[in-house]
Amino acid sequence: MRAYNQHTLTMDTLHNLKDALTNTKSERTDVSITRAPDTPLEIMADLLQKSLSAKSPEEKESYVKKALEISQGLDDYMTVATTTPSGNVHTMVDATLRNDWNAAHANGETKFKYTNNFCAGTFEAQFIATLCKLTGAKRVLEIGMFTGTTALACAESIPDDGKVYTCDIEPYMKTFSKPFFEKAGQDKKIEVCIAPAQDTLSELAKKGECFDLIFVDADKTGYLAYFQKIMDLGLLAYGGALVVDNTLFKGGVYTDSALAEVPEEKKADVREMTDALITFNKTVRDDPRVDVIVLPIRDGVSIITHKRPSQGDVIMRGAKQNSILQKFKLVGKVALVTGGGQGLGRAYCHALAEAGAAVAVVDLAFDKAEEVAKELKVKGLRAIAVQADVTSKADTEKMVDDTVTAFGKLDIAVNNAGINFNSPAEETPEREWDLTFNVNCKGVFLSCQAEARHMLTRPGESCSIINIASMASLLVPHPQKQAAYNCSKAAVVKLTQSLAVEWAPRGIRVNALSPGIVRTDLIEKSKDLQPLVQTWLGQIPMGRLAEVEDLMGPIIYLASDASAYATGHNHVVEGGQSLL
Numbered sequence: 001m002r003a004y005n006q007h008t009l010t011m012d013t014l015h016n017l018k019d020a021l022t023n024t025k026s027e028r029t030d031v032s033i034t035r036a037p038d039t040p041l042e043i044m045a046d047l048l049q050k051s052l053s054a055k056s057p058e059e060k061e062s063y064v065k066k067a068l069e070i071s072q073g074l075d076d077y078m079t080v081a082t083t084t085p086s087g088n089v090h091t092m093v094d095a096t097l098r099n100d101w102n103a104a105h106a107n108g109e110t111k112f113k114y115t116n117n118f119c120a121g122t123f124e125a126q127f128i129a130t131l132c133k134l135t136g137a138k139r140v141l142e143i144g145m146f147t148g149t150t151a152l153a154c155a156e157s158i159p160d161d162g163k164v165y166t167c168d169i170e171p172y173m174k175t176f177s178k179p180f181f182e183k184a185g186q187d188k189k190i191e192v193c194i195a196p197a198q199d200t201l202s203e204l205a206k207k208g209e210c211f212d213l214i215f216v217d218a219d220k221t222g223y224l225a226y227f228q229k230i231m232d233l234g235l236l237a238y239g240g241a242l243v244v245d246n247t248l249f250k251g252g253v254y255t256d257s258a259l260a261e262v263p264e265e266k267k268a269d270v271r272e273m274t275d276a277l278i279t280f281n282k283t284v285r286d287d288p289r290v291d292v293i294v295l296p297i298r299d300g301v302s303i304i305t306h307k308r309p310s311q312g313d314v315i316m317r318g319a320k321q322n323s324i325l326q327k328f329k330l331v332g333k334v335a336l337v338t339g340g341g342q343g344l345g346r347a348y349c350h351a352l353a354e355a356g357a358a359v360a361v362v363d364l365a366f367d368k369a370e371e372v373a374k375e376l377k378v379k380g381l382r383a384i385a386v387q388a389d390v391t392s393k394a395d396t397e398k399m400v401d402d403t404v405t406a407f408g409k410l411d412i413a414v415n416n417a418g419i420n421f422n423s424p425a426e427e428t429p430e431r432e433w434d435l436t437f438n439v440n441c442k443g444v445f446l447s448c449q450a451e452a453r454h455m456l457t458r459p460g461e462s463c464s465i466i467n468i469a470s471m472a473s474l475l476v477p478h479p480q481k482q483a484a485y486n487c488s489k490a491a492v493v494k495l496t497q498s499l500a501v502e503w504a505p506r507g508i509r510v511n512a513l514s515p516g517i518v519r520t521d522l523i524e525k526s527k528d529l530q531p532l533v534q535t536w537l538g539q540i541p542m543g544r545l546a547e548v549e550d551l552m553g554p555i556i557y558l559a560s561d562a563s564a565y566a567t568g569h570n571h572v573v574e575g576g577q578s579l580l
């Protein structure tokens with residue numbers, strides 16, 4: 001017999017409560033927790049338990065009232081304490097709740113008789129939207145759209161090039177949701193599939209679709225078949241989430257008491273759904289392909305994740321049992337970027353910080369470095385600003401010292417500071433040549449030297465230096481006249497190769513990143529450069545200039561373990577221009 005003021009949970013007690021998860025896995029039969037009631041649910045249960053042995057009706061009522069208050073306030077409090085979904089989602093929920101569902105059915109507009117209870121509501125919409133953001137979901141599938149609340153919340157939470165497929169069997173739902181999706185500007189992102197979800201799943205698999213997040217909220221008796229089809233057809237990506245609603249099913253999955261208040265004429269249906277969910281929960285828990293967690297949110301939500309196999313080679317298991325995408329992460333790393341105060345340098349700072357690195361923004365102009373460091377901090381990322389003239393040995397040493405003092409180490413260095421003057425070669429002043437080489441070539445060398453002196457003191461660590469060269473290291477950009485710049489960037493590549501060979505055995509990779517012509521404000525606003533743009537476009541197979549974000553992925557690749565075996569490489573990102 002359980003003591004009133006303490007909980008003793010074993011899988012055996014669960015068996016006694018309701019044989020919900022029969023044939024419990026052997027390693028879990030010895031789970032035993034003894035502690036005082038601590039959560040709202042536990043306290044409610046404790047109060048109700050006490051009410052059963054109350055010595056007077058007043059004492060009993062007092063216990064019951066307290067339990068009632070805790071239970072009645074729980075969902076409301078969770079809703080008010082949760083970020084409210086967008087106005088678009090609210091408008092849709094309001095319209096759903098105001099809709100005359102009886103009339104829609106009586107008029108023959110809906111095949112089934114729906115009620116407001118079918119609507120997931122704002123809290124659950126926000127919950128699924130949060131999961132979309134957490135998993136970084138791009139492709140989302142919903143089974144059971146109803147009026148589209150969660151579909152809309154998902155669409156608003158995924159990137160602009162993401163897609164939400166949502167299934168329902170009622171054509172009415174597609175008509176109902178259309179104006180709301182359009183008004184929210186999400187109609188292009190959402191594809192409504194009106195057909196039995198089983199058929200839609202087969203169609204999606206045929207098209208080669210795979211989803212980061214799947215939300216199942218339709219016919220409960222179909223859950224197990226949905227799960228099996230999703231897993232068997234490979235519709236759930238690794239690391240993605242299959243989120244299933246109603247898995248506690250009014251409490252029926254663990255106690256028959258939940259059926260007590262169900263009207264007699266509905267009992268058989270509810271029993272069928274309850275049994276289906278009991279089987280579903282057990283099958284999912286025992287499926288070696290997935291992990292599952294059941295949460296007491298509303299009517300119970302299970303989050304099922306697709307596990308990597310623990311057997312096989314590194315390709316099967318994943319490097320360190322992880323998805324390849326983990327290799328691009330820079331969490332726990334420290335980076336510096338010279339010339340980080342503007343343009344491409346600023347974009348590199350943001351890319352590295354977003355990938356998880358703490359970033360020292362280095363610039364000759366301290367105010368610009370500070371501005372970028374501030375931007376990163378606004379994003380909740382770690383950054384400092386450092387002033388340095390890369391042509392000064394003392395400054396490059398100090399920039400490394402300042403970074404190490406602030407963040408304890410330096411793992412990644414992006415030597416991006418550079419200058420470019422345009423002048424016909426026969427007129428290029430000697431000073432212009434010297435200055436170009438001083439910043440672009442000597443500056444990169446001094447930076448590499450200072451960075452490596454620190455990095456070499458940390459054997460066993462993998463460090464990455466990326467020297468920003470240019471497409472001009474390979475070809476002669478035309479018609480602009482920039483001989484000094486072209487030569488300095490070719491020298492950066494040779495320097496990169498030389499350092500790569502010297503330091504490869506000692507844990508430092510050195511690569512060059514060579515951007516093509518990047519569309520910047522300077523080009524957009526300059527009357528002199530504008531006429532050149534048309535000429536350049538004719539020289540670029542991809543037919544456009546580079547955008548700063550085109551360089552943000554490559555910098556992460558070169559900085560991260562994703563490029564662990566690449567060194568001395570000149571990574572050219574120029575839309576194919578060097579091939580002509």
Ligand SMILES: C[S@@+](CC[C@H](N)C(=O)[O-])C[C@H]1O[C@@H](n2cnc3c(N)ncnc32)[C@H](O)[C@@H]1O
Pocket residue numbers: 117118119120121143144145146147148149150151167168169170173195196197198217218219222
């Ligand atoms: C609980 S509601 C979904 C709520 C919805 N997620 C929301 O955001 O409000 C369940 C929906 O599943 C649909 N449904 C039921 N059986 C289905 C099936 N076999 N295939 C596709 N949809 C189905 C119903 O028509 C209903 O609209």
